[in-house]
Amino acid sequence: MLDKVLRIAELYDFYGALLTDKQQRCIEMHYLGDDSLAEIAEEFRVSRQAVHDILRRGEQLLVEYEEKLGLVERQRRDRETIAKVRACLEALPAETRRLPETDQALELLRQLTDR
Amino acid sequence: MLDKVLRIAELYDFYGALLTDKQQRCIEMHYLGDDSLAEIAEEFRVSRQAVHDILRRGEQLLVEYEEKLGLVERQRRDRETIAKVRACLEALPAETRRLPETDQALELLRQLTDR
The missing domain is CATH 1.10.10.10 (Winged helix-like DNA-binding domain superfamily/Winged helix DNA-binding domain)
Structure with missing residues (x-):
């Protein structure tokens, strides 16, 4: 149910x-x-x-x-892809993760999925 | 027209x-x-x-x-955000851009918009 x-x-x-x-x-x-x-x-x-x-x-x-x-399914696939992008960025070496560009990219990706 | x-x-x-x-x-x-x-x-x-x-x-x-x-408009906004994420990653220092994680992230972002 x-x-x-x-x-x-x-x-x-x-x-x-x-x-x-x-x-x-x-x-x-x-x-x-x-x-x-x-x-x-x-x-x-x-x-x-x-x-x-x-x-x-x-x-x-x-x-x-x-x-x-099929737009719900399309969004589901897109979110899976975005989750993979986040995982890639989170796997970057610590000194790279601290760069403002990485930080901003992760924040933008969060905006795409937290809606 | x-x-x-x-x-x-x-x-x-x-x-x-x-x-x-x-x-x-x-x-x-x-x-x-x-x-x-x-x-x-x-x-x-x-x-x-x-x-x-x-x-x-x-x-x-x-x-x-x-x-x-409003789903076309929603996609338009999402694509703008994705373009900003790409711009962030492309602005990373050269040695970071060469990392496989960055490369894979950019490839995934391309898949999201080239459809």
Whole structure:
């Protein structure tokens, strides 16, 4: 279940803006805010089954967007490459690591992944 | 006009897969293949005006996807940061630049941007 939540959160981060307002709100409440289907149903004054269907449709769309565009996967590969660059710089001899150029390069690489 | 072609090509590279087959084919022929509206109209056996409308709708959608998701802009910023990292490494003293770690880091950075 945790894997699923993380996966949906990751896809939602990229493609959430393409969903309808209601799909967005339900996914935020359920996956990011941890609300139960019953709580969301009460908020929207619809049945628990309706919330279930909205969530399911939203999730399906997120998965389809990734199947078509693959941008989450592209970011994953890029981050792996950036991690390798950091490892290279961190493996430099101590006197080189202390140079301001190395320091600045490492700081920029951190900005790329800590987002 | 060249600016527009480059912009459409860039957006199409990210979001093209979300368009219909016909929108994709028209954009590829017109912007990437340089076919005229008349040539595309002949290929699809539709009017020149119909091709114009398909292109216009496809372009609108690409612009809307970018307005919502901003992934082309995100990549542009990332590439700027990567260029700064490369500049830092290229500014290292010659004896440091010759180290295999620096060399490998630069090669990995090239892989990130030459795609």
